[in-house]
Amino acid sequence: MVNKEHYARLIEGVQTWNDWRSQNPKIIPDLRGFKLIEVDLRAANLSRADLSGADLSGANLSGANLSKANLSRANLRGVDLSGVDFREAKLSGLDLRGLDLSGVDFREAKFSGVNLSGVDLSSVDLSGVDLSGVDLSKAILKGAILKGAILRELDLSGVDLSEVDLRGVSLSGVDLSRVDLSRVNLIGLDLSRVNLSGLDLSMADLSGLDLSGLDLSKSILRGLDLSKSNLRGAILSGANLSKANLSKADLSKADLSRVDLRAANLSQAILSGADLRGANLSGAILSRADLGEADLSGADLSGAILSGANLSRFDFSGINLSGLDLSGADLNEANLSRTQVLGTDFTGAKFTGACLEDWGTNSATKLNNVDCQYYYRKNGKQERYPIGRNFAPGEFTKLLEKALETVDLIFSNGVDWKAFAYSFRKIQIENESSKLTIRKIEIIDDIVLVEVNIPERADKTQFHNDFLKGYQFAKEELEPQYQARLSDKDKEINRLFLLFNQANDKLGEVPKLMAEQPKVQQNFHASVYGVAGNVEGDFNNYLPEQKQNLAEAAADIQKILNQLAQTNPTTDAVTEAIHQEIKRNPTLKTRLISALKAGVLEGLKTFVNHPLFNIPAETIKGFLEAE
Known part of the structure; x- marks a missing residue:
């Protein structure tokens, strides 16, 4: 009363x-x-x-x-x-x-139904206050103390909460979009079901918070301490996290597309499965971070530190990694096809099962102590190298260092050597100053590897593409023309064999090269000139079967030499090509073994009249005995 x-x-x-x-x-x-x-x-x-x-x-x-x-x-x-x-x-x-x-x-205090819209609550102590349902639109709460306050189901959009102490505050269901939370203390904050899109949290302390699944898209979070925070599955697309501390934070499967992470600390952060498309990570620290299966397509990684990072199975295709620190990184099964790694530090990195198709290295690329058992030359785990074995310790590094001056031409289903010679010679003429030569030919099963010496500064990708273009043209356009002339050539060669046999009737008749045996018809073991035909050679007396055996072996060898003649190969390349042909061709191997047993292997030089053939009989003997 x-x-x-x-x-x-x-x-x-x-x-x-x-x-x-x-x-x-x-x-x-x-x-x-x-x-x-x-x-x-x-x-x-x-x-x-x-x-x-x-x-x-x-x-x-x-x-x-x-x-x-x-x-x-x-x-x-x-x-x-x-x-x-x-x-x-x-x-x-x-x-x-x-x-x-x-x-x-x-x-x-009990604030049920209080109207605080537009009110200046700067530095006011509202600790423990239940503000649920209160109208705080456009209110100024700068520096206010809200420790333990209840702010459920509030619309705080546009409210200035900068420098506010929100420790222990319940914000369930609150709309904090477009709110200024710069320099806010949010330790222990319950942000379940909170709309934080467009938020300004710059310089706030969010370390250790559970922010999983939250919508923080386009929020301003620069300089924020989010270390050890749970941001699993959070939506941060377009947010500004520059210079933020995200060390040991869980960002797995988070949407970080187009996020500004310049100079951010992401050391030991979990980013597996995260969407980082178009993100700016320039200068970011990602040492020992887990980036397994994350999407970094279109991301800017310039100046980033990725030492010790887990990048296994990561798709780096087309990304520029030049100048980055990837020392000790786990790149097992990563896709590095078409990446640029000029001056990149891979010291102690792991590369087993990685794809290195068309990646760009230079002499400044550091590959010391790299751990790699094998890698793939083509995307999709195609063309494993080395075939049938693993690299010896240090072999991978030596191979890559050598690759700085070589280009590998790989043929999976044999080589059309006529098309090869046409395309290679064409590129030699077009790049006369580059001094292109064949370094090595290696034949393993059905795969032929031709290693070409090329200057370090040359555009290796362009060379590779130009060669394949010329090779394909020669196969499709020149082969029909060649076959049209082949029949007449075979008749002429058979006529020359007849002249030769008539001049050496004591030696017996050398078998004619029939049209159905093109590998013999196309390559005579002596020099042939003009339409009328001249046969040159210094022949010793052999038994007919020995003579036939050497002639047929010489024909196989000369076929390889004729195909290599226009590529300007080194002596080692020729020797290796013959070695690989002996391993690949059991018929040739049998003929040479027969000549070796008959003691006439030295006479092979007489039958192979070609300037590229300068292989001692002892070397061929070594090839045969090794087999």
Whole structure:
């Protein structure tokens, strides 16, 4: 019941009122509905007083004690509330718009239905306050203390929460989009079901937080401490995380597309399966980070540190990794096809099962102590190298260092040597100053590898593409023309054999090269000139079967030499080509073994009349004995 005595004592003055309160501490003042318009109540003790529905408009309450008081639905328009103690007070239904609340203590006050839109709550203590359902639109909470406050289901869009202490605050279901949370303390924050898209959290402390699954797209998070935070599956597309600390954070399967991560610390972060397409990672620290199966297509990695990172099975195809630190990185089964690694540090990295198709290295690329058992020359785990074995320790590094001056031409189903000679000679003429030569020919099963010496600064990809283009042209366009002339050539060669046999009838007739045996018909073991035909050679007396055996072996060898003649091969390349042909061709091997047993192997030189053939019989003998 309204107590007029209480009202009368209050009107007598603050000092009289405070003395009476001190003398009667158990009395709860009942001032419900009273009009206290423009009353001076500075420093008044109104704790536990019931002022519900009272009209306090224009009153001066600065410094007053209203702790645990009931001001529900009171009229506070134009009231001076500076320094008021509202701890645990009931403030339901109040309209605090336009009031100066500087220095007010609202700790654990009841704010149900309070209108705080546009109110300046800078540095106000709202610890433990339940602000659920309160209108805080456009409010200024800069530096406010919200420790332990409840902010469920609030619309805080556009609210300035910079430098606010939000430790332990419940923000479930709150809309924080476009909110300024720069330099906010968010340790221990419950952000479940919070909309943080477009948020400014720059310089805030979010270390250790559970932010999994949150929408933080386009948020400003630069300089943020998110170390050890759980951001698994979070949406961060377009966010600014430059210079943020994300060390040991879990970002697995997070959407980090187009994110600004410049100079961010991602050391030991978990980024497996993350979407990093178009992300800016320039200068970022990714040492020992787990990037397994992440998508980095279109990402900027310039200046990034990836030492010790887990990049196994990672798709780097087409990405520029030049100048990066990838020392100790795990690149097992990674796709490095068409990547640029000029000056990249791979010291101690792991490469087993990686694809290195058309990757670009240079002399500054560091490959010391690389661990690799094998790699693939083509994407899709095609053309494993080495075939049928693993690299010996250090062999992979030596191979790559040598590759700086070579290009490998690989043929999976045999080589059309006529087309090869045409294309190679064409490129030699077009690149006369490059001094292109064949370094080695290796034949393993059905795969033929031709290793070409090429200057280090030459465009190896361009050379490779130009060669294949010319090779294909020769196979498809020139082969029909060649076959049309082949029949006439075979008849002429057979006629020359007849002349030769007539001149050497004591040696017996050398078998004619029949049209159905092109590998013999196309390559005579002596020099042939003109249409009329001349046969040159210095022949010893051999038994007919020995002579036939050497002639046929020479024909096989000369076929290889004729195909190599226009490629300007080195002596070692020729020797290796013959060695590989002996291994590949069992018929040739048998003929040479027969000549070796008959003691006439030295006479092979007589039958192979070609300037490229300068292989000692002892070398061929060594090839045969090794087999």
